[in-house]
Amino acid sequence: MSSAASKEAFARYNEIATLLNQKGDRDGMKLLHTLINKCADYFRVVADQGKLKKRGDSASSRMQLGRDLAEVDELRTIVHNALISDVVIFNRYLFTKSIVKDQIPIGGIYTFDPETLRVRDRRAIGDWALCLVEALFEYHILDDDD
Amino acid sequence: MDALELYKNLAQVDTDGTLIERLESSAAGYYEWAVRRIGAETTFQPVSGLKEQEEGMYSELESAIIDINRELANHNPPLPQIDLGKNQLAALASYIAKQIVRTRT
Numbered sequence: 255m256s257s258a259a260s261k262e263a264f265a266r267y268n269e270i271a272t273l274l275n276q277k278g279d280r281d282g283m284k285l286l287h288t289l290i291n292k293c294a295d296y297f298r299v300v301a302d303q304g305k306l307k308k309r310g311d312s313a314s315s316r317m318q319l320g321r322d323l324a325e326v327d328e329l330r331t332i333v334h335n336a337l338i339s340d341v342v343i344f345n346r347y348l349f350t351k352s353i354v355k356d357q358i359p360i361g362g363i364y365t366f367d368p369e370t371l372r373v374r375d376r377r378a379i380g381d382w383a384l385c386l387v388e389a390l391f392e393y394h395i396l397d398d399d400d
Numbered sequence: 401m402d403a404l405e406l407y408k409n410l411a412q413v414d415t416d417g418t419l420i421e422r423l424e425s426s427a428a429g430y431y432e433w434a435v436r437r438i439g440a441e442t443t444f445q446p447v448s449g450l451k452e453q454e455e456g457m458y459s460e461l462e463s464a465i466i467d468i469n470r471e472l473a474n475h476n477p478p479l480p481q482i483d484l485g486k487n488q489l490a491a492l493a494s495y496i497a498k499q500i501v502r503t504r505t
Contacts, residue, residue, distance in 0.1 A: 290439030
């Protein structure tokens with residue numbers, strides 16, 4: 255595991271998933287699954303944007319590249335907004351409606367400074383999502399001995 | 401061969417960057433779909449379809465590596481090839497994903 259932030263994000267994810275599962279909170283599990291997909295969407299759009307930017311000088315049509323970049327930039331904003339929205343929705347569910355609401359740690363699923371979520375710090379929330387994605391891959395794939 | 405050495409060697413055989421783009425694209429796809437499948441499994445949601453997507457992207461990554469290995473072998477002098485073991489490919493995908501994240505704006 256590469257960073258303490260990823261470790262922490264992964265530990266919290268496991269803690270909350272286990273709590274929800276033990277208490278049979280199906281709505282919570284579905285919301286958590288949706289959130290992970292939003293994290294994966296965010297990674298996807300970051301990767302697509304990086305790929306386009308790398309093409310840069312080798313592109314045959316600079317105008318086309320410009321259009322593609324503008325398109326992916328807009329998509330990234332939409333995906334990022336959806337991610338932020340889902341972190342907030344999931345945390346609200348955890349603290350107000352979940353069967354396990356009394357056992358949820360401060361910050362809920364979000365392990366970075368809670369203030370960064372409160373003020374909707376886009377960079378921090380994006381970083382957190384990528385930390386969680388990284389941790390899920392490393393713990394489940396790289397540590398898999400099969 | 402570690403990932404840094406791989407990129408150094410790739411620069412010698414992939415002058416227009418198409419092999420590197422294919423490698424990075426398939427690695428990112430595999431990483432993304434593996435995470436989606438893990439997300440579904442750990443929240444007890446259906447994984448059908450996700451496993452197939454993950455395996456498909458893994459096959460694309462493998463295929464990209466096979467083509468890269470051919471170029472590395474044809475270089476004069478021949479350059480070290482990439483191990484096609486599952487753990488090695490997963491480690492490479494993880495490295496590439498981290499580079500994508502690190503260099504994002």
